[in-house]
Amino acid sequence: MNGPACRSCAHEPLTPVLSLGTTPLANRLLTEEELAKPERRYPLELAYCSGCSLVQITETVSPEELFTDYVYFSSFSDAMLVHAKDLAGRVVREQGLRAQDLVIEIASNDGYLLQYYKELGIRVLGIEPARNIAKVARERGIPTRSEFFGTKLADSLVAEGSRAAVVHANNVMAHVPDIHAFAAGLFAILADEGLALIEVPYVREMVNRCEFDTIYHEHVFYFSLTALVGLFSRHQLKVVDVEIIDLHGGSLLLRVARHEAKRPATVRVDEVLADERRTGIAGSAYYEGFSRQVTSVRDALRRVLGDLKTKGARLAAYGAAAKGSTLLNYAGIGRETLDFVVDRSPHKQGKFMPGVHLPIRAPSVLLEQRPDYVVLLAWNFKDEILAQQSDFRQAGGKFIVPVPAVSIV
Numbered sequence: 001m002n003g004p005a006c007r008s009c010a011h012e013p014l015t016p017v018l019s020l021g022t023t024p025l026a027n028r029l030l031t032e033e034e035l036a037k038p039e040r041r042y043p044l045e046l047a048y049c050s051g052c053s054l055v056q057i058t059e060t061v062s063p064e065e066l067f068t069d070y071v072y073f074s075s076f077s078d079a080m081l082v083h084a085k086d087l088a089g090r091v092v093r094e095q096g097l098r099a100q101d102l103v104i105e106i107a108s109n110d111g112y113l114l115q116y117y118k119e120l121g122i123r124v125l126g127i128e129p130a131r132n133i134a135k136v137a138r139e140r141g142i143p144t145r146s147e148f149f150g151t152k153l154a155d156s157l158v159a160e161g162s163r164a165a166v167v168h169a170n171n172v173m174a175h176v177p178d179i180h181a182f183a184a185g186l187f188a189i190l191a192d193e194g195l196a197l198i199e200v201p202y203v204r205e206m207v208n209r210c211e212f213d214t215i216y217h218e219h220v221f222y223f224s225l226t227a228l229v230g231l232f233s234r235h236q237l238k239v240v241d242v243e244i245i246d247l248h249g250g251s252l253l254l255r256v257a258r259h260e261a262k263r264p265a266t267v268r269v270d271e272v273l274a275d276e277r278r279t280g281i282a283g284s285a286y287y288e289g290f291s292r293q294v295t296s297v298r299d300a301l302r303r304v305l306g307d308l309k310t311k312g313a314r315l316a317a318y319g320a321a322a323k324g325s326t327l328l329n330y331a332g333i334g335r336e337t338l339d340f341v342v343d344r345s346p347h348k349q350g351k352f353m354p355g356v357h358l359p360i361r362a363p364s365v366l367l368e369q370r371p372d373y374v375v376l377l378a379w380n381f382k383d384e385i386l387a388q389q390s391d392f393r394q395a396g397g398k399f400i401v402p403v404p405a406v407s408i409v
Helices: 032-036 062-067 078-095 112-120 131-139 151-159 179-189 201-208 225-232 267-279 289-311 322-331 365-368 379-388 390-394
Strands: 017-022 040-049 054-055 102-106 123-125 164-171 190-201 237-245 251-258 315-318 371-378 398-400
Touching: 017 289, 032 179, 040 078, 054 112, 054 179, 078 112, 078 164, 078 190, 078 315, 078 365, 102 112, 112 123, 151 322, 164 179, 179 190, 179 225, 179 237, 190 201, 190 237, 225 251, 225 267, 237 267, 289 322, 289 371, 289 398, 315 365, 371 379, 379 398
Parallel strands: 102 123, 102 164, 164 190, 315 371, 371 398
Antiparallel strands: 017 040, 040 054, 190 251, 237 251
């Protein structure tokens, strides 16, 4: 399972951490006509680089296959919209942005974030390779380029005079196999004193909370600050601030600038790096027990669902998210156990989950069909979903939260 060399520092071999078997692409939802066709499956194996401490999967699926047509729309999460609006307002105030300044978002999705900058009178540009999602953003009045971000696009933007005062890259760096082209492109489009705000899931939280279902083929990398500082330094970039935020089960929010920018690093950067040294996150021993934890959670979930099914309980799931696909396929939980999955996004309703082929319905079906228990696959939005489903819960419906340990709400 050593696989290729490290995508960041080229060290080899990589150290195996976890194998989740061979799985379909987590966001490749199926139409009814596609159910009879064979699905492409790829090894899903996690590894650690002892050269630079970067955790990564060993298989590379082309971005064109993963992202040209996509089913995740950020605007269907109320929590994401609240976070986006707050972040945009904060950045405009902190950076003193003016109407002529440009804010670029890489992987801008349906314009969920840039809409708030536009409301504040700031120029915006979205970069979103998924054509179906970029179309929705443009319909909202958000200028959007349907291209993959890297040095080629960055050079084109610079030639057009589009260097940015602020660049956002939320949960996209982990998706880019050619991480050097991404970092070099970021350096190119940042204004001399510009600031990049980058959100990435934090590998420490993934391990500590056993969030193994966040591993899928779109997520090539699982970052620590230690690994990111090394990567950025190779491209004349520096981390000037870092926050650990709760979004998506625990993420790093980085502020990154050009090396020559007059932006000194805050004390938080040194504090997080020191904490990573203390906890051993930069060493392979930190990951040695992760595989056993994952097996334990999988077995516990199978046992709980099996016991409930034996007692005649009706079971369903909430959230046709990529993490749900990883969990169900790894655990081998499908139509023999669950009746259906519900999801708020109409773009997913009427389709079927990859591999396990569970039908995806609207959340209103929960009150109509009244399953006894619902597995909360989208556990990262637990509070939001539980609040939305108060009527179902008052009618006796219960939720099963699978991660970090199986519990019934």
